[in-house]
Amino acid sequence: MKNLDKERxxxxxxxxxxxxxxxxxxxxxxxxxxxxxxREMQDQILDSLELERERGITIKLNVVQLKYHAKxxxxxxxxxxxxxxxxxxxxxxxxSLAACDxxxxxxxxxxxxxxxxxxxxxxxxxxxxxxxxxxxKIDLPSADIERTKKEIEDVIGLDCSYxxxxxxxxxxxxxxxxxxxxxxxxxxxxxxxKPLKALxxxxxxxxxxxxxxxxxxxxxxxxxxxxIRFMQADTEYEVTEVGVKTPNExxxxxxxxxxxxxxxxxxxxxxxxxxxxxxxxKDNPCAEALPGYRKMNPMVYCGMYPTDNNKYNDLRDALxxxxxxxxxxxxxxxxxxxxxxxxxxxxxxxLHMEVVQERLEREYNLNLIATAPSVIYKxxxxxxxxxxIDNPSLMPDSNIIEFIEExxxxxxxxxxxxxxxxxxxxxxDKRGIYKDMIYIDSNRNQLVYEMPLSEIIFxxxxxxxSVSRGYASLDYEIIGYRKSNLVKMDILINGEVIDALSIIxxxxxxxxxxxxxxxxxxxxxxxxxxEIPIQAAIGNKVxxxxxxxxxRKDVLAKCYGGDIxxxxxxxxKQKEGKKRMKAVGSVEIPQEAFMAVxxxxxxxN
Amino acid sequence: xTTRIKHLYIHVPFxxxxxxxxxxxxxxxxxxxxxxxLERLEKEISDSCHEQYETIYIGGGTPSCLSPEQSEKLLSLxxxxxSEVKExxxxxxxxxxxxxKILLYKQYGINRIxxxxxxxxxxxxxxxxxxxxxxxxEDKISLLRNHGLDNISVxxxxxxxxxxxxxxxxxxxxxINLDLPHLSLYSLTIEENSVFGKKGIKALDEDMEAxxxxxxxxxxxxxxxxxxxVSNYAKAGYQxxxxxxxxxxxxxxxxxxxxxxKIGNNRYTNxxxxxxxxxxxxxxxxxxxLSRKDQMFENVMMSLRTIYGLDLRDFEKRYGISIQETYxxxxxxxxxxxxxxxxxxxxxxxxxxxxxDFMD
Numbered sequence: 001m002k003n004l005d006k007e008r009x010x011x012x013x014x015x016x017x018x019x020x021x022x023x024x025x026x027x028x029x030x031x032x033x034x035x036x037x038x039r040e041m042q043d044q045i046l047d048s049l050e051l052e053r054e055r056g057i058t059i060k061l062n063v064v065q066l067k068y069h070a071k072x073x074x075x076x077x078x079x080x081x082x083x084x085x086x087x088x089x090x091x092x093x094x095x096s097l098a099a100c101d102x103x104x105x106x107x108x109x110x111x112x113x114x115x116x117x118x119x120x121x122x123x124x125x126x127x128x129x130x131x132x133x134x135x136x137k138i139d140l141p142s143a144d145i146e147r148t149k150k151e152i153e154d155v156i157g158l159d160c161s162y163x164x165x166x167x168x169x170x171x172x173x174x175x176x177x178x179x180x181x182x183x184x185x186x187x188x189x190x191x192x193x194k195p196l197k198a199l200x201x202x203x204x205x206x207x208x209x210x211x212x213x214x215x216x217x218x219x220x221x222x223x224x225x226x227x228i229r230f231m232q233a234d235t236e237y238e239v240t241e242v243g244v245k246t247p248n249e250x251x252x253x254x255x256x257x258x259x260x261x262x263x264x265x266x267x268x269x270x271x272x273x274x275x276x277x278x279x280x281x282k283d284n285p286c287a288e289a290l291p292g293y294r295k296m297n298p299m300v301y302c303g304m305y306p307t308d309n310n311k312y313n314d315l316r317d318a319l320x321x322x323x324x325x326x327x328x329x330x331x332x333x334x335x336x337x338x339x340x341x342x343x344x345x346x347x348x349x350x351l352h353m354e355v356v357q358e359r360l361e362r363e364y365n366l367n368l369i370a371t372a373p374s375v376i377y378k379x380x381x382x383x384x385x386x387x388x389i390d391n392p393s394l395m396p397d398s399n400i401i402e403f404i405e406e407x408x409x410x411x412x413x414x415x416x417x418x419x420x421x422x423x424x425x426x427x428x429d430k431r432g433i434y435k436d437m438i439y440i441d442s443n444r445n446q447l448v449y450e451m452p453l454s455e456i457i458f459x460x461x462x463x464x465x466s467v468s469r470g471y472a473s474l475d476y477e478i479i480g481y482r483k484s485n486l487v488k489m490d491i492l493i494n495g496e497v498i499d500a501l502s503i504i505x506x507x508x509x510x511x512x513x514x515x516x517x518x519x520x521x522x523x524x525x526x527x528x529x530x531e532i533p534i535q536a537a538i539g540n541k542v543x544x545x546x547x548x549x550x551x552r553k554d555v556l557a558k559c560y561g562g563d564i565x566x567x568x569x570x571x572x573k574q575k576e577g578k579k580r581m582k583a584v585g586s587v588e589i590p591q592e593a594f595m596a597v598x599x600x601x602x603x604x605n
Numbered sequence: 606x607t608t609r610i611k612h613l614y615i616h617v618p619f620x621x622x623x624x625x626x627x628x629x630x631x632x633x634x635x636x637x638x639x640x641x642x643l644e645r646l647e648k649e650i651s652d653s654c655h656e657q658y659e660t661i662y663i664g665g666g667t668p669s670c671l672s673p674e675q676s677e678k679l680l681s682l683x684x685x686x687x688s689e690v691k692e693x694x695x696x697x698x699x700x701x702x703x704x705x706k707i708l709l710y711k712q713y714g715i716n717r718i719x720x721x722x723x724x725x726x727x728x729x730x731x732x733x734x735x736x737x738x739x740x741x742x743e744d745k746i747s748l749l750r751n752h753g754l755d756n757i758s759v760x761x762x763x764x765x766x767x768x769x770x771x772x773x774x775x776x777x778x779x780x781i782n783l784d785l786p787h788l789s790l791y792s793l794t795i796e797e798n799s800v801f802g803k804k805g806i807k808a809l810d811e812d813m814e815a816x817x818x819x820x821x822x823x824x825x826x827x828x829x830x831x832x833x834x835v836s837n838y839a840k841a842g843y844q845x846x847x848x849x850x851x852x853x854x855x856x857x858x859x860x861x862x863x864x865x866x867k868i869g870n871n872r873y874t875n876x877x878x879x880x881x882x883x884x885x886x887x888x889x890x891x892x893x894x895l896s897r898k899d900q901m902f903e904n905v906m907m908s909l910r911t912i913y914g915l916d917l918r919d920f921e922k923r924y925g926i927s928i929q930e931t932y933x934x935x936x937x938x939x940x941x942x943x944x945x946x947x948x949x950x951x952x953x954x955x956x957x958x959x960x961x962d963f964m965d
Binding site: 528529530551552553554555556557558559560561562564565567568571572574575578 | 612614616791792793794811812814815818835836848850851857859863864865866867872874891893902903906907910938939940952953954955956957958959960961964
């Protein structure tokens with residue numbers, strides 16, 4: 001398609017609450033447009049990270065170009081930009097939406113709209129996108145199409161009279177979605193004759209071609225040999241390759257306004273690329289840059305340390321590479337008495353943190369110890385200075401603290417009526433302040449609470465799912481800092497404060513948290529050759545204590561001449577296992593121990 | 606330069622039945638196959654044995670399951686190397702011992718019997734797939750004594766599925782009443798390739814096992830036994846010389862299918878595949894070069910198992926370096942002490958953890 005007719009391009013995303021069938025619909029669309037042959041087809045084809053397939057979630061946005069021959073006899077080019085569904089990755093969602101003109105909103109007909117259906121729809125509306133609602137999973141016996149349509153109309157205010165009713169799983173009516181895209185979603189508004197204006201929305205590092213930059217061309221065109229300028233970074237490069245993803249990368253001669261593709265320009269330094277930057281031509285620049293993205297600030301911090309101290313530089317290299325592909329990740333060097341040299345990493349949420357740790361371990365072959373996540377506390381000292389503390393062990397001494405503030409969120413919970421009671425109880429236990437209850441339909445309500453972010457990241461979501469048997473859904477937004485009665489609690493193992501285990505707790509919960517943590521640690525820490533006390537303390541005051549009993553027996557029963565090789569291998573295996581732990585003084589501490597400080601009252605609820 | 610090899614081990618890879626805990630090289634006894642095996646062993650003996658041995662140990666499998674003719678053949682093959690033997694042990698199962706076999710053993714110089722008893726409870730014996738009862742054990746011990754073979758050791762297992770402290774107490778009483786000079790008590794290890802392992806049987810918990818170990822230690826020591834190795838108890842003077850050779854990390858020659866040997870910086874293991882053993886010239890499954898570091902660690906690993914520990918002067922003589930220079934960090938372990946130039950582990954129950962410190 002040489003003279004690309006803008007009228008026949010559609011750039012869109014699929015947005016949905018997690019598990020409503022977004023990636024499955026993308027798979028069907030790829031099949032129907034014969035973008036991917038049956039032979040190449042596999043489930044969740046756009047989820048190229050190994051981790052995404054394993055977990056059945058989308059973490060990274062992904063983009064693919066499709067060709068569709070519509071019923072009006074015309075050929076269309078679609079750019080489908082797949083997005084993550086989890087609340088942690090809303091940054092990725094907003095990035096992909098900025099590259100689109102329209103969005104398909106997938107709603108599960110058996111579930112109705114959920115918290116993130118709303119959140120993602122509002123993001124799309126903020127980006128002025130046209131939205132096509134699609135009712136999915138109509139093949140399920142529990143599907144209720146009419147109710148779902150009514151919910152969408154009543155709660156979001158979208159007209160559902162043209163909404164395709166489909167089953168992405170079986171492929172039923174998926175063609176209607178493609179026709180809907182042609183008919184109801186707008187074509188890009190850009191002008192091919194204006195100077196180049198391209199939005200950078202993603203990038204990754206390739207060892208042969210340098211940094212590969214994903215762009216959405218708003219105006220103009222770009223081809224190999226062009227000299228381009230990154231307006232925000234103020235850097236210039238010569239283009240060596242352009243192309244589109246189909247979903248494998250396919251080289252092209254030129255990219256024009258309306259297209260979504262990639263650019264390579266021998267960019268060696270990964271720090272030079274800013275997501276949200278605008279690319280233009282050096283000799284014919286556009287008048288002003290695109291607004292770019294709102295910088296997402298990390299919400300959750302944790303320390304990451306290589307179990308082998310010699311791998312510190314490897315970890316730094318890996319973080320630099322990963323950051324290019326995940327611009328919401330932040331890191332800076334820190335050191336811990338217990339763990340040596342490592343980094344303090346900032347994340348958008350707990351899932352994001354887990355994903356980063358797994359990617360570092362798998363893709364960069366590192367063994368890591370992650371400390372318990374913490375939010376960022378705002379501490380006002382008696383002399384009036386204000387400090388931001390993202391590492392509990394760095395909390396100043398309590399006698400020079402005037403007060404501590406912590407981030408609060410506004411949490412929206414959609415919940416079937418029968419679970420309202422337990423959820424209100426849970427929210428109250430997590431220091432939530434009741435704000436509102438919004439009627440959705442005769443079966444469901446939306447609860448609104450204000451509560452500390454730290455309570456949300458410490459297991460609120462898991463508990464929410466368990467008390468509602470999976471039916472409640474959650475979305476939250478940060479609403480600012482509020483004063484709280486907080487204290488630092490230290491954990492002592494064998495009489496020594498383990499700085500990496502320190503946490504900030506609300507004073508009212510300190511005693512029960514201390515109890516829960518010491519008991520949990522006793523279960524997790526391997527028995528040692530001597531009895532070892534575990535204590536939780538605030539300042540010099542010990543709140544809880546347990547002992548890890550000493551190891552009683554591990555010796556091999558039989559060891560004669562013929563057993564030497566075998567027994568030695570057994571010991572070597574045992575030794576290898578210990579390398580996965582961090583030696584702190586004379587005690588070996590496994591990774592789970594650092595997470596145990598989050599493990600709370602399992603007996604409650 | 607060849608130093609003298611003092612110890613000879615010969616493996617008999619046949620049994621009448623397979624015990625559920627066992628993953629050794631063994632198969633069901635078959636007369637013709639055993640004849641072929643003996644033929645091959647004859648060649649291995651003539652290729653490998655060049656000297657007189659201080660200790661000889663015929664283990665298995667079940668050496669006593671061989672026919673009288675085969676037993677005689679085996680013993681006659683070893684006879685030329687047994688003229689200076691101080692301790693000559695054969696393993697036997699109670700049900701396969703009779704007067705003829707005992708006389709035969711005596712005739713060829715065997716002076717120690719290691720009897721596979723495993724349990725004093727008929728019910729537990731059944732659960733292990735043993736083919737004898739406790740009455741047979743008592744009868745055969747009398748029979749051995751009547752023939753003047755008093756140096757008897759029995760193997761017994763504890764921490765068995767279904768066993769508790771009361772059963773163990775009673776077992777120990779029965780054992781003490783037998784008044785034997787040597788006892789080996791092994792806690793059950795569930796081996797992956799044993800029947801138990803394949804059935805997914807779980808070991809008793811660590812605390813129970815430790816309680817049992819401690820009860821055995823107290824009880825037997827109160828009755829005059831020396832607890833001289835993790836699992837071995839002896840009346841004074843009856844410690845197994847052959848096994849002390851292993852724990853002293855001495856060189857030893859091991860022959861037959863599934864046997865291992867160590868000579869200087871070489872450790873080999875013969876194939877467990879009986880067909881390959883019989884038909885092939887190359888019978889080595891493993892032929893390892895042991896670096897000085899390997900040897901030092903293995904020496905420590907073996908020697909710390911006994912209450913006599915590691916002879917430090919001997920260590921320095923063997924490797925040309927002192928233990929203090931070799932393992933400065935490991936020696937800080939509070940479960941170790943040095944006395945009379947010997948390094949001794951004072952808490953044998955957790956020897957594994959102590960050994961891990963020697964692996965840095």
